[in-house]
Amino acid sequence: MLRDITIGQYYPSDSLIHRLDPRVKLASTMLFLISLFITGSIAAYIFAGLVLLLVIRISRIPVKFIVKGLKAVFILLLISVSFNLFLTPGEVIFKLGFLHITREGVRIAVFMAVRLIYLIIGSSLMTLTTTPNELTDGLEKSLGFLNKAHIPVHEIAMMMSIALRFIPILIEETDKIMKAQMARGADFDTGGLMDRAKAMVPLLVPLFLSAFRRAADLAQAMEARCYHGGEGRTKLKPLRYKRRDYIAYFTVAIYFIIMLSTRFIGI
Amino acid sequence: MKIIDAVHVFFDYMRRDENDKIEEISPALSDMNLEIEKGSFVCVLGHNGSGKSTFAKMVNGLLLPKKGKVYVEEMDTADDSLLLKIRETAGMVFQNPDNQIIGNIVEEDVAFGPENIGVPTDEIRQRVDASLKAVNMTKYRKKSPGRLSGGQKQRVAIAGVMAMKPECIILDEPTAMLDPIGRKDVIRTVRELNKKEGITIVLITHYMEEAVDADRIIVMDEGHVVMDGKPEDIFKRVEELKALRLDVPQVTELAYELRKAGLPLPECVLRREELCDILTKLLKPVESFKRPADGHNF
Numbered sequence: 001m002l003r004d005i006t007i008g009q010y011y012p013s014d015s016l017i018h019r020l021d022p023r024v025k026l027a028s029t030m031l032f033l034i035s036l037f038i039t040g041s042i043a044a045y046i047f048a049g050l051v052l053l054l055v056i057r058i059s060r061i062p063v064k065f066i067v068k069g070l071k072a073v074f075i076l077l078l079i080s081v082s083f084n085l086f087l088t089p090g091e092v093i094f095k096l097g098f099l100h101i102t103r104e105g106v107r108i109a110v111f112m113a114v115r116l117i118y119l120i121i122g123s124s125l126m127t128l129t130t131t132p133n134e135l136t137d138g139l140e141k142s143l144g145f146l147n148k149a150h151i152p153v154h155e156i157a158m159m160m161s162i163a164l165r166f167i168p169i170l171i172e173e174t175d176k177i178m179k180a181q182m183a184r185g186a187d188f189d190t191g192g193l194m195d196r197a198k199a200m201v202p203l204l205v206p207l208f209l210s211a212f213r214r215a216a217d218l219a220q221a222m223e224a225r226c227y228h229g230g231e232g233r234t235k236l237k238p239l240r241y242k243r244r245d246y247i248a249y250f251t252v253a254i255y256f257i258i259m260l261s262t263r264f265i266g267i
Numbered sequence: 268m269k270i271i272d273a274v275h276v277f278f279d280y281m282r283r284d285e286n287d288k289i290e291e292i293s294p295a296l297s298d299m300n301l302e303i304e305k306g307s308f309v310c311v312l313g314h315n316g317s318g319k320s321t322f323a324k325m326v327n328g329l330l331l332p333k334k335g336k337v338y339v340e341e342m343d344t345a346d347d348s349l350l351l352k353i354r355e356t357a358g359m360v361f362q363n364p365d366n367q368i369i370g371n372i373v374e375e376d377v378a379f380g381p382e383n384i385g386v387p388t389d390e391i392r393q394r395v396d397a398s399l400k401a402v403n404m405t406k407y408r409k410k411s412p413g414r415l416s417g418g419q420k421q422r423v424a425i426a427g428v429m430a431m432k433p434e435c436i437i438l439d440e441p442t443a444m445l446d447p448i449g450r451k452d453v454i455r456t457v458r459e460l461n462k463k464e465g466i467t468i469v470l471i472t473h474y475m476e477e478a479v480d481a482d483r484i485i486v487m488d489e490g491h492v493v494m495d496g497k498p499e500d501i502f503k504r505v506e507e508l509k510a511l512r513l514d515v516p517q518v519t520e521l522a523y524e525l526r527k528a529g530l531p532l533p534e535c536v537l538r539r540e541e542l543c544d545i546l547t548k549l550l551k552p553v554e555s556f557k558r559p560a561d562g563h564n565f
Contacts, residue, residue, distance in 0.1 A: 012411065131371045131372050133371055133372070133375045161371075164371070165370075165371050214363075214366050217361065217366035218367065218369070220329055220361070221361055221367035221369070224359040224361075225380040225383060225428070225431070226351050226431065235391075236381075236382060236388065236392065238388055
């Protein structure tokens with residue numbers, strides 16, 4: 001179950017989306033997320049969905065892979081949907097005991113679900129097609145102006161990229177510790193909430209311990225390879241905009257304008 | 268010409284309690300002296316806590332001596348302004364392959380070192396390609412390190428060091444976490460780098476079999492060098508090594524026992540083929556004994 005999380009895992013391929021400049025992908029993802037929250041009509045969501053589908057197609061990532069990533073946030077989805085469903089005041093269409101569903105509630109819940117699903121697919125598309133190093137390169141370069149405000153952009157970017165790289169390793173480790181503890185009689189699946197929370201202690205303590213140890217090792221390995229912050233650093237793949245990047249910007253701009261206009265025209 | 272020179276080096280690890288009072292001092296190096304020649308293949312042996320890893324970290328400037336000096340190509344590791352140059356000259360490979368790979372793609376990881384020292388982009392590309400070729404990992408350059416085997420990951424780590432164009436590579440138990448195949452791969456790679464590229468290799472290891480082909484073996488105990496010499500000179504001192512809680516290669520031990528039992532064997536046998544030849548020759552005059560059909564099969 002722990003292996004299902006796709007956020008932060010790169011899916012190697014050589015599609016057009018993979019080759020785009022990470023800054024384009026970052027900006028596009030941001031615009032896409034914003035666009036989801038400024039519109040509120042079915043037509044707009046269908047349009048956004050089609051665009052998303054098209055991008056998935058171009059990126060050549062199997063849909064199964066993306067759907068698997070959704071499973072991990074299913075509970076979150078369920079909670080936010082049910083809150084919206086039951087707690088929105090308005091015209092009651094269904095009543096069961098103290099629970100009542102309103103027309104507005106259904107509408108908001110469905111929209112919320114669609115938004116969240118799109119949001120997750122959209123952002124995992126970015127991480128699936130961009131290596132963490134590219135991603136942080138992109139962040140570093142596009143946020144470089146913050147350096148003047150004494151914000152250590154390079155360091156933050158480096159931390160993010162390392163965190164991303166260690167997600168699969170730590171997941172694997174969690175699995176391993178879980179199995180080791182289960183072999184010694186630990187029980188993670190039964191009992192009430194408190195019991196389960198308590199059962200996590202023998203899992204979390206060794207996990208944290210090993211994470212710290214790994215961090216110390218990694219820091220040493222980085223130092224041994226002459227790492228000394230962002231100063232004077234060069235790149236194997238420096239970011240340079242190409243023609244396809246400008247085209248992508250243009251396309252995304254058009255998409256955004258269309259989404260924006262649905263709000264004002266009222267489709 | 269010597270590349271590494273340690274002069275009267277002392278080091279200890281301190282453990283402090285919450286109030287920053289020293290709880291415990293465990294000495295790691297005490298009066299260590301060692302010179303390593305350029306271009307040589309040196310193997311450092313020693314049981315746990317003999318100070319061999321501490322010494323490795325000294326060469327790279329990750330640790331500084333409490334007393335004494337360590338020089339790398341005549342650069343003092345205590346001099347902060349030379350630190351990057353020293354780390355460029357003496358690269359280091361660690362034990363755990365997962366904890367030293369920074370990049371998410373093999374070639375990005377190999378590029379990490381040269382990027383840090385500010386090598387121009389075109390040259391980084393050349394260096395990455397050349398290093399991956401040197402460790403025979405070119406076909407995996409676009410792969411994610413997570414999908415590689417332990418031995419392959421270690422070779423990527425070696426390539427990462429190679430890309431900095433070092434004079435010397437220190438490998439701190441690079442094979443400890445690998446399976447036998449991965450272990451062989453790594454050792455073969457290291458040996459090739461020594462032969463073909465003339466890079467000085469300092470291999471720290473637990474496995475005696477890996478030490479057999481070294482130019483020189485250094486045995487450490489309690490923080491200093493206790494034996495220093497050619498493999499055949501070291502491994503013939505079986506009793507002394509055992510007293511230091513070290514083994515000798517299996518073949519050497521067998522030959523040693525046979526010699527003790529009265530067979531006319533040379534003082535030190537390091538390789539299996541060598542022992543096979545000697546034993547078959549010994550068996551020849553005694554034709555009444557049935558010899559095994561294939562002498563190489565025992």
